[in-house]
Amino acid sequence: MRRVFNKKRNILVLLLIFIMFTGIFYFNDVKVHVYPLLRKIQHELILYKTKDYKVRETEHFLIRYNIEDEETINLVEKASEQYYQQVCDMFHYYPKDKTTVIVYNDPSELMKNASLKQEKPPMGVYFASTIQILSPKLWIPQNEDIEDIFMNEGPMVHEFTHLLVDDLAKGNYPLWFTEGLALYQEYAQTGYEWGKDLSFEGKPYTVKQLTEEFMNLDEMLAYKRSFELVKDIVDTQGFEHLNELLKDLGKGKDYRNYLYK
Structure with missing residues (x-):
């Protein structure tokens, strides 16, 4: 019986090690499968509250x-x-x-x-x-x-x-990207252009800054720049390009291969 227990324990340890290494090397692939489950748990908790x-x-x-x-x-x-x-x-x-x-x-x-x-x-x-x-x-x-x-x-x-x-995208996106898409939809559906009268002092934020420092940037300007970047993609490549991107992100593709270009 003890040998059976040890065998099961060893299998569990190996499984955990496999998940850990898989998470390191295939983080996005793991995320898009685990994220919806975690979100479902949070959703049920809110419904209970x-x-x-x-x-x-x-x-x-x-x-x-x-x-x-x-x-x-x-x-x-x-x-x-x-x-x-x-x-x-x-x-x-x-x-x-x-x-x-x-x-x-x-x-x-x-x-x-x-x-x-x-x-x-x-x-x-x-x-x-x-x-x-x-x-x-x-x-x-x-x-x-x-x-x-x-x-x-x-x-x-x-x-x-x-x-x-x-x-x-199953959670696989940077914050600025979803904010930019949300602001673009407001613009497309209602005509409301958020931050229209705001202006940057110096150069506008880069994609790298928005991705890595969004919460530490000037909130109004960060949102404005997010909208501008998404609108530029739509104007130059069409909204279908964003739909294809969202499909790829939902499959675990690294957004940096798309949004850093």
């Missing part, structure tokens, strides 16, 4: 909320579905499951459930196959047209694009 929320089901979305404001949820439903078809058509990808949207009236709940540590809560965030947003009434002044602003400058197109990119 919001299990007592009400749910509004639409054609393509499941909207969870704990606010007594049906007018706001109607607006979120409208914004969620508004550009669904157009965005999915551009990526030639349509999620097989309905996308979870969670609406918060408490910024601290969003920060906690999305594992954010920044000081200021965002109006929306993509995390673990969920789109988590603040009620638009928390960030749009009452004297302004809430529906117009939320539909055209709100987070729905942006965060839904993050979900599609994450599904297609």
Whole structure:
């Protein structure tokens, strides 16, 4: 019996060593297989944390909320579905499951459930196959047209694009790339050009800087440069080039072989 146990232990050790070395030499190949499983676990945890929320089901979305404001949820439903078809058509990808949207009236709940540590809560965030947003009434002044602003400058197109990119590339992409794609979709679908009036002092950020230092760069300029780079790819090579790239990234190809050129 002891010999059987030792044999099993040795097999386990060899298996762990194999996984370790495989992870070192084929990191991206391993990542694109493991990442979706980890994301699924995080997704289920978020659903558990919001299990007592009400749910509004639409054609393509499941909207969870704990606010007594049906007018706001109607607006979120409208914004969620508004550009669904157009965005999915551009990526030639349509999620097989309905996308979870969670609406918060408490910024601290969003920060906690999305594992954010920044000081200021965002109006929306993509995390673990969920789109988590603040009620638009928390960030749009009452004297302004809430529906117009939320539909055209709100987070729905942006965060839904993050979900599609994450599904297609299976986590195998740099942060600037998914941000650039999300900003480009806002531009393509609503006409909203983020950071249009911003300008760089000196040379714009390089791809290397964005890839390695994104979180340490000027946030506004880093987002602007990400958008510019993606738009340049679309203008010169077409959006289909990005679709092919996303397919390759989803197979574990090294993004540096594509995005550093």
